[in-house]
Amino acid sequence: MMDPTIIGALIIGIPALLIAYIAFWGRQRSIFWFVLALVVAGLGYLGSTGALADIANLILGSAPTQTPVITPAP
Numbered sequence: 001m002m003d004p005t006i007i008g009a010l011i012i013g014i015p016a017l018l019i020a021y022i023a024f025w026g027r028q029r030s031i032f033w034f035v036l037a038l039v040v041a042g043l044g045y046l047g048s049t050g051a052l053a054d055i056a057n058l059i060l061g062s063a064p065t066q067t068p069v070i071t072p073a074p
Contacts, residue, residue: 003053004052004053004056004057004060004062005047005052005053005056007052007056007059007060008046008047008051008052008053008054008055008056008059009043009046009047009052011055011056011059012042012043012046012052012055013039013043016039016042017036017039020032020035020036020039
């Protein structure tokens with residue numbers, strides 16, 4: 001199976017690029033390239049913080065539904 005970080009990047013990146021392509025490719029191509037750079041920078045940030053793996057695990061259903069509660073020792 002693929003790495004969750006790559007899957008998360010595809011989940012976030014493909015719709016963002018599709019929307020940017022529809023909105024800007026035919027009219028203002030330079031703005032499309034700028035949006036592309038912003039999407040890449042955003043995906044890099046999300047990847048470095050681990051959020052892409054969290055998104056992929058949430059979408060694929062392999063993430064825990066609740067965070068475990070840690071009880072302090074007496």
